[in-house]
Amino acid sequence: MAKPVSIEVYNPNGKYRVISTKSMPGTRWINLLIEQDCRVEICTQKKTILSVEDIIALIGDKCDGVIGQLTEDWGETLFSALSRAGGKAFSNMAVGYNNVDVNAATKYGVAVGNTPGVLTETTAELAASLSLAAARRIVEADEFMRAGLYDGWLPHLFVGNLLKGQTVGVIGAGRIGSAYARMMLTVSSYKPMVNNLLLGKEPRAWKRFSKRPMCRGPVVDEVALVEHLKENPMFRVGLDVFEDEPYMKPGLADMKNAVVVPHIASASKWTREGMATLAALNVLGKIKGYPVWSDPNRIEPFLNENAPPPAASPSIVNAKALGNTITL
Numbered sequence: 585m586a587k588p589v590s591i592e593v594y595n596p597n598g599k600y601r602v603i604s605t606k607s608m609p610g611t612r613w614i615n616l617l618i619e620q621d622c623r624v625e626i627c628t629q630k631k632t633i634l635s636v637e638d639i640i641a642l643i644g645d646k647c648d649g650v651i652g653q654l655t656e657d658w659g660e661t662l663f664s665a666l667s668r669a670g671g672k673a674f675s676n677m678a679v680g681y682n683n684v685d686v687n688a689a690t691k692y693g694v695a696v697g698n699t700p701g702v703l704t705e706t707t708a709e710l711a712a713s714l715s716l717a718a719a720r721r722i723v724e725a726d727e728f729m730r731a732g733l734y735d736g737w738l739p740h741l742f743v744g745n746l747l748k749g750q751t752v753g754v755i756g757a758g759r760i761g762s763a764y765a766r767m768m769l770t771v772s773s774y775k776p777m778v779n780n781l782l783l784g785k786e787p788r789a790w791k792r793f794s795k796r797p798m799c800r801g802p803v804v805d806e807v808a809l810v811e812h813l814k815e816n817p818m819f820r821v822g823l824d825v826f827e828d829e830p831y832m833k834p835g836l837a838d839m840k841n842a843v844v845v846p847h848i849a850s851a852s853k854w855t856r857e858g859m860a861t862l863a864a865l866n867v868l869g870k871i872k873g874y875p876v877w878s879d880p881n882r883i884e885p886f887l888n889e890n891a892p893p894p895a896a897s898p899s900i901v902n903a904k905a906l907g908n909t910i911t912l
Contacts, residue, residue, distance in 0.1 A: 589634075589641045591625045598623030600871050602864075603642050604651040605634055608677060610857035612889065613864035620868055622648075632830075640665045649673035649867035651860075659685040667692035673870035675863040678850075679703050681901060690905045697866025698899050700759075701883035702858040707849040708763035714822025715752075715768065718843045720744040721820075745820065755803075759881065806833035813839045824849045858887050862898045869897030875911035876903040 592607075594614055599621040607626050617624050627634065627642055633655045634642075639662055643650065647669040652658060654676055663685070666674065675697030676684060689696045717723060721744040728734060728742070752768045754761040806827045813819060814835075822843040826832055829847065836842060850856060865886055869876070872895070877886075880899030885891075896911050897903075903910065 589638055590628045591642070592628050594618055594624040594626075595621075596623055600648040601625065601646055602649045602651070602867055602871075603627070603647055605639060605642065605656060606653050606677075608651070608856070608860035608863075609853065610860055612857065613860040616861065616893065617864055617868055620872060622868065622871070636661055643669050643671070645669055647671045648871050649675075651675050651677060651863045651867055654678040654680060654683050656683060658683055658689070660688045663688045663692045663694050666694055673697065673867040675699070675866035677859050677863040686902050686905075690902045693906065695866070695870045695897070695900045695906060695908070696902050697863060697870075697897060698880075698901055699859045699862040699866075700899055701881040702855055702862060702887070703850045704759045704763050706852040706855040707760045708767055709852075710824060710845075710849040711760070711764045711822075712767045714824065714843055714845070715747070718820040718822040718841070719747050723843050724840055745818065802827050806836055809833075810835040810839065813841050817841055858883070861893075862886060865893055866897045866899060869895075870900070875909040876900045878910050 595618040598618065600623065602617055602622045602624050604624065604626045607628065614624055625642070627638075629638065631638070636657055639650075639652070639656060643662075643665050647666060649671055650666060650673070652674060656662075658674065658676075663674070671694060673695045674684075674689065677699060679698055679700045681696060681698050684696055686696050721742045725742045747768075752765060754765050757765070804823070804827055809821065810833060813821065818841075820841045820843075822845075823836075824845050825847050826844075832844065836844065850859065862883060868874075874895045874897055877894065877896040877898050883898060886893045886898050894911075897908075900906075900908060
């Protein structure tokens with residue numbers, strides 16, 4: 585039997601029981617659920633990643649919907665448990681859902697939500713930041729200063745790469761990739777090269793792309809990347825996600841020509857609070873029998889704090905498979 589999981593409860597007498605596997609930024613998402621007669625339970629367990637057993641314990645015998653995280657393994661076991669508890673909705677607090685077995689969810693009649701639209705600019709901003717930080721050796725220079733090693737200007741001190749006039753390659757020119765390209769053009773006179781990165785016939789540090797609608801750390805062959813960084817000191821990389829997250833392949837952390845950050849591309853206050861709101865409204869919409877919003881990237885009406893959100897689920901990825909109604 586699974587061990588009890590610690591929780592924080594809002595509106596304990598609410599008609600509908602909604603679980604959030606993590607505390608999420610802001611309070612609007614909680615208030616929106618409470619206003620619609622939901623009892624909100626937020627897991628406060630001191631674990632970065634909950635196990636399947638932990639989440640089963642959270643779901644319990646009755647649960648109408650769950651807001652989960654991309655670090656969790658949402659497959660047959662969890663959707664079966666959620667279905668047995670009467671649940672009809674799950675939403676990732678993320679645009680990606682490669683941690684979710686959508687077919688299993690559909691099999692059990694569970695709607696799967698995600699949060700596109702709200703992450704585009706903030707993710708592109710971090711990509712641009714990493715590009716500049718890696719090229720100009722910002723992190724190395726910062727560590728040098730903090731260590732008290734700077735005793736005067738030198739001609740060779742932290743010489744990096746000039747990006748002006750260079751070619752920016754964007755693999756996957758979707759919303760985020762296109763926003764990144766625009767930002768890089770704004771910063772300086774870069775030459776955009778979108779859709780393909782031409783570094784010879786097959787760049788050794790890049791794997792072949794699958795036909796997924798999203799890309800994460802596994803796109804990069806980190807072992808090959810580490811070797812390339814060792815052999816080419818002037819080659820620099822900035823990474824926000826990793827092949828075997830949360831772990832890095834041996835040697836990567838030692839590379840001074842790599843800037844690595846812990847999956848923070850969406851970590852702006854407005855974006856994370858918006859993601860929490862959209863995830864909550866995905867679950868609420870299914871519980872209340874609302875239709876699905878027709879354009880998941882047109883999220884402004886849901887994030888306008890001066891007006892009630894539309895009576896719709898912002899984004900349900902298996903809406904057609906479940907036969908859900910789509911609203912204008």
